[in-house]
Structure formats: structure tokens, C-alpha cells
């Protein structure tokens with residue numbers, strides 16, 4: 001049987017220049033056009049200048065997002081971005097201070113466990129972020145890459161330190177993918193994932209394509 005491919009990536013719609021999370025496409029004639037060539041109606045030869053806020057759509061955040069000497073996009077290891085992934089169904093997990101450790105552990109058990117080297121994707125419900133203990137536990141299980149279908153994992157009202165939850169991941173060298181989609185189209189709790197951003201030096205985050213393959 002041929003493998004089933006599920007795209008976990010949001011489609012990006014170009015925005016106006018003043019959008020907060022902008023992705024502006026300015027299309028124009030290609031450089032170095034040779035004059036005099038025939039161009040029938042309906043054809044053109046264009047390139048685009050693109051101006052974007054880099055945390056737009058489905059995007060990956062690297063340790064460099066919060067750590068000045070953390071790995072940037074160009075330094076991510078490919079083996080961290082490809083491999084077996086476990087999907088944690090946290091849609092029913094509601095909690096005041098973020099999804100709890102017990103809720104994470106229950107979802108992991110229901111999915112067959114989190115194994116060393118796993119990619120972990122959280123399918124979030126009403127509670128769209130984590131209590132820190134659940135993330136610490138996932139790191140301790142040997143997770144190599146994390147993703148969520150919410151806008152992030154961060155505590156919403158923590159005033160003690162900026163980015164506590166991001167740092168649990170980034171200090172362990174674990175990148176974070178935000179705004180995944182289509183996790184509900186997966187038919188199994190373990191899939192093969194390919195999450196491939198372009199390598200850019202000195203950049204903390206960028207949109208990427210995330211693909212799940214069900215064998």
C-alpha cells in the first residue's frame with residue numbers, strides 16, 4: 001500500500017504591508033529581461049520581493065529565538081527535523097495554568113508512549129499552552145523536536161521570567177514548531193514527520209513545510 005501523506009502546514013495568504021504578522025509579496029518583472037523577445041498574452045516572467053515577519057503561519061523557532069548563542073536556522077541538524085513522531089491528543093486537557101504534567105503523561109500513554117528521539121506534536125484544545133512540568137517531562141523522555149497546533153507553548157501570565165517554557169526546550173537544543181494544522185486528519189498516533197526549514201544564518205525562525213507520512 002502506498003503511504004498516506006498529510007500536510008500539517010497552514011497555507012499562507014499574502015498580507016497588506018501593515019499586518020502585524022505580515023507576508024507581503026511584491027511581484028515585478030524579472031531582472032535582466034532580454035528586450036525584443038516574443039511574449040504571448042497570458043505569459044510573463046516575474047520575480048518577487050517578499051517582506052515578512054518571520055513568525056508567520058506554520059513556523060519553526062530555533063534556540064536562537066531566546067538564546068543569543070543558541071542554534072539558528074542554519075545550525076539545525078537534519079536528523080532533528082526528520083523521524084518518528086508521536087501525536088499527543090490534548091484536545092480534552094483543560095487546566096487553568098496550562099496543560100498539566102498528568103494530562104501530558106496520560107496523552108503520552110494513550111499514544112503508546114514517548115520514546116527517546118521522538119518528535120512530539122501536541123494537538124491542543126481550549127488550553128493552548130503548557131504548564132512547565134509537562135514540557136520538562138517530555139524533554140526528559142528524549143524528545144528531539146516539538147510542535148503544537150496552537151500559537152505556542154508559553155505560559156500566558158508568568159511575570160517571573162520571560163519565555164520560561166521556550167527555554168525548557170531551547171536549553172535542551174529542541175526547536176519548536178508553532179501553528180501546525182490538520183493533526184485531526186492523522187489516523188494514527190505515530191507517524192513519520194519531515195519538517196524542513198530553509199537554512200538561514202543569524203535567523204531565529206521561519207515558515208516551513210511540515211509533512212506527516214503514515215506507512
Ligand SMILES: [Zn+2]
Pocket residue numbers: 055059061178205
Ligand atoms: Zn513564533
